[in-house]
Amino acid sequence: MSSLFHERKSVEQVEEGCELAPKFDALGVIPVVTTDFHTGELLMHAYMNPEALEKTIRTGEAHYWSRSRQCLWHKGATSGLVQKVLDLRIDDDQDTIWMRVEVAGSGASCHVGYRSCFYRSIPLREDAGSSLLFKELEKTFDPIAVYGDAPNPTKL
């Protein structure tokens, strides 16, 4: 375990204290919520292992653990769309990370080509069951130009 992380000793320490004592789950990862620092838009939901969290803290650039590729993932290494971390938060029981970032280049964070991964809205209440609504009408980049024939990470 990294020297940056403390052992979890009590609920009081974890919830009310000033020691970073993150909880990694049974698979060794912690979920990360990434939002745009300026607009508050949710860009990504991903995971970090201890190494990714330590690299993010030390470099100030977002690193994740890719569950599909099973490797450390410096976001933007392929696409150039590096995420600069302006604020990094941890929640009450220290099992979730919130990262507020500025994205380089076109500002996109989604492998499909949209700015946010969350480009579709689910109709509610009396509209339940209607078609999803697209909230971004145009892609920010062409994923084939950026990623070529790399395998699509989406799994059925």
Next chain:
Amino acid sequence: MSSLFHERKSVEQVEEGCELAPKFDALGVIPVVTTDFHTGELLMHAYMNPEALEKTIRTGEAHYWSRSRQCLWHKGATSGLVQKVLDLRIDDDQDTIWMRVEVAGSGASCHVGYRSCFYRSIPLREDAGSSLLFKELEKTFDPIAVYGDAPNPTKL
């Protein structure tokens, strides 16, 4: 499975289509990111099972699956701090939900008493390893007055 959810047939359908085809994980849940509709602040990171997602869609009020209590959880049923859903999004591969809400009452969403669960910041770069910084200086409510002696959901 709910009549609201479609079978996952292809990457094209899941990423570029208008059918709601959510992916629940091996434990039968999907992660949910809940932000304040007006400020963009991250309030919670939690989970839904199919029933919780369907109830959220049909009622427009946030329902979760409580992993610690193993039951459907209508947020605000105990505290009165109901979350009204103003926008519900799903991501590219449909394995994460983003919920933008307005919170009733005091506006708090955290069982420790703060407005957001993410009330502490992790120092970065040359400050790596320093103490966590509190970003909310006062609690919004007294958790003992609201929850009494109900067991604390935080696990070590």
